[in-house]
Structures are given as structure tokens and as C-alpha cells.
Amino acid sequence: MIKRAILFGGKAIVSVLDTTTTVNDAIKIHGYSSSVAAAMGKALTMTAFMSAGFKGAGNKLTLIIDGNGEGGKMVLCGDFGAKVRGYIQNPKACEGRQVSVSDIVGKSGYLNVIKDFGLKEPYNGLSQIVNGNIDEDFAYYFTTSEQLPSAVALGVKMQDGKCVKAGGIIVQPMPNCSEEEIFILQDIVSNFTDVATLLSEKSAAEIVDFYFGHFEISHLPDIYEEYKCSCSKRRIEEMLLTLGKKEALDIVETQGQIQVGCEFCNSKYVFTKEDVQRMFK
Ligand SMILES: [Zn+2]
Known part of the structure; x- marks a missing residue:
């Protein structure tokens, strides 16, 4: 479930995603270790967010996250309507021990974003991995490659090999957003240090209203992301x-x-x- 709303009369968009079902579907297909599930859960949430904004049925997103970590290279795809899928080289990396998302992703390498809008050349953006936590890596990518200084908070909570809660809160300013407004929004998102727990306590809709309801808000239609492959x-x-x-x-x-x-x-x-x-x- 993806809840989105426009803030400040059109200067920014907040998206709150609850991707728990999608992450559990991925775990069922790929049999991830708990640590890999946390990393892939965050990456799939990001893929859902980025493909939720697509306007054309043929639009396609590919993300390649390669930070030389224990999990190896991650490849994720998103289609129109937030239909997502992905794979990682070592789906069972660090099985039986709890390591951080940064250990799975790795801390030195690159993040490659390819957006195919059916034009002659697809958009191709490349940025450095910052710390392998995925949140900061994408925040850095949006700021440097797309000139959108975004605030990204993602979270996955695992228990006994199952995902209890997964999701994210992402605020993206439009080019007409003032520095002061960007600062206010980034300050709010910096408080979301445990998104998975927050999503266990409040629904995505409640989070949007509770934290952002006072910023001249107008809601966008809900989008239902899912794990869906396009092979045949x-x-x-x-x-x-x-x-x-x-x-x-x-x-x-x-x-x-x-x-x-x-x-x-x-x-x-x-x-x-x-x-x-x-x-x-
Ligand atoms: Zn397939």
C-alpha cells in the first residue's frame, strides 16, 4: 500500500509505503536469510516508490546496487503501477547470524538507476554507495543525480524468518520548494529512525496525516504495489x-x-x- 500526498500546495510529495506483503512474497520465492531479507526489503520498497510515480504503462525501472557486500550484486525492476521484482547474487548470505544491511550491500561501489520511458535512450543515473544502508545511498542519489534533495527513511523488521513489517517514508521536494521548506521536511524525516515499528503502531494513512497533515496537504490516489514478474x-x-x-x-x-x-x-x-x-x- 502506497499513500502519497502533495505538501505546501505542490512544492513537495510525501510517500508512505507499507510493503510487508510484497517483502514476504519475495522471501517465499527466494528463501532469503534474515539479513538479506532486510536489505532486499528496503531495496524493493525503494523500487516500489520509484515506479509508483510512473505515468505510462510501458515505463520501466531497473536498479543495480553493487557495493561489494556479503550479498553480492542486487538487481531490481519496477513496472508501471509499482509492480516490482528483484534478485540478489547470494540470497542466503550470512544465514544464521545477524548482520547489518550495510554488511549485505557493502560500502564501496555504485548505485545505477535506469529509467526507460520508451524514448530513444533510457535515462541512466549513477552514484556512489554512501554507506550501504540504502536510505542514505538513495538520498545521495536523488540529491546529486536528480537534483531533488530527498529525505529517505526505510525499515524492515524480521522475526523467525518472516517479515513482520516493512516500508518507508520518503519526502521529495519539487524544484520550487524553498530551502527552508526542504529543511523542515528533512527534519521531520530524520526522526523516523525505526520506520518498521512506526508502521506497526500507525497505518500509512495515519502517518501521513499525523506528521504532514498541517502542510497544506492534498492526497493522491492510493497505489497497491506487489511482487510481480513479467516473464513468460x-x-x-x-x-x-x-x-x-x-x-x-x-x-x-x-x-x-x-x-x-x-x-x-x-x-x-x-x-x-x-x-x-x-x-x-
Ligand atoms: Zn519471472
Whole structure:
């Protein structure tokens, strides 16, 4: 559930996300360790936030977070309507011991944001990882790459391998927002040191009203984010077609079939010799 509201008559937008269900769906698919779930939970929340603002059905977001941490590289995708998915190189990193999100993400590397609006060239933004906590890394990215000095507070609470609560509070100023107004908003967000606990006590709607209700507020329609993959047998077929007929038939001859797994949802697609011959007809 994503609650959004415009503040100061259009100078800033506050978004409050409760992504608990989405994070638990990701845990079910990928079997994350608790520490990886906390890191991927934050990253998926960020992906939901960034794709919630898309206006066109074909718009696509890809985030690559590579900070040389225990979890390895993280790749996340978001489609129009906050449909998100993601994978991490080592889904079971640091199993059985509690390490910080920064340890999973790593502290030296980069954050790559690719936004495809169906234009000739996709938007491609790159920034340094600040501390691997994801909150500060994205706040820095928005400030330096998009010139939007945003305040980001994300949180994931885990218990017995399940996500009890996950979400985030993000305030993004528009270019006409004054420095004083940005300062007031950042000051409020700096108090949200434990977003997951706050979301256990108050709903997303209550948080918006309680903390931001006095800033000339107007509510935007709710968005319901979900973990959803866009793969299909047809899409995998298109990918196999780029291999070329000879290469594809070679694999079928040596392995009996072609098996392709989707890294985002673990779906397996099997192509027989007959499938391959039909595809290349
Ligand atoms: Zn998939």
C-alpha cells in the first residue's frame, strides 16, 4: 500500500509505503536469510516508490546496487503501477547470524538507476554507495543525480524468518520548494529512525496525516504495489530466437532440452526439440 500526498500546495510529495506483503512474497520465492531479507526489503520498497510515480504503462525501472557486500550484486525492476521484482547474487548470505544491511550491500561501489520511458535512450543515473544502508545511498542519489534533495527513511523488521513489517517514508521536494521548506521536511524525516515499528503502531494513512497533515496537504490516489514478474514462455522464446537456430538446436541435441530459469521469480521454462524447430520455422 502506497499513500502519497502533495505538501505546501505542490512544492513537495510525501510517500508512505507499507510493503510487508510484497517483502514476504519475495522471501517465499527466494528463501532469503534474515539479513538479506532486510536489505532486499528496503531495496524493493525503494523500487516500489520509484515506479509508483510512473505515468505510462510501458515505463520501466531497473536498479543495480553493487557495493561489494556479503550479498553480492542486487538487481531490481519496477513496472508501471509499482509492480516490482528483484534478485540478489547470494540470497542466503550470512544465514544464521545477524548482520547489518550495510554488511549485505557493502560500502564501496555504485548505485545505477535506469529509467526507460520508451524514448530513444533510457535515462541512466549513477552514484556512489554512501554507506550501504540504502536510505542514505538513495538520498545521495536523488540529491546529486536528480537534483531533488530527498529525505529517505526505510525499515524492515524480521522475526523467525518472516517479515513482520516493512516500508518507508520518503519526502521529495519539487524544484520550487524553498530551502527552508526542504529543511523542515528533512527534519521531520530524520526522526523516523525505526520506520518498521512506526508502521506497526500507525497505518500509512495515519502517518501521513499525523506528521504532514498541517502542510497544506492534498492526497493522491492510493497505489497497491506487489511482487510481480513479467516473464513468460513467449518472452523466453524471443530471447532464444536471438541465439540462432544452430546454437539452439546444438543445446537440445547435447542436453535433450533447453531449460531456462527466471532469476526474478524462479519460474522454469522447458523447450523440447519440437519447440525449437517450431520457433525457428
Ligand atoms: Zn519471472
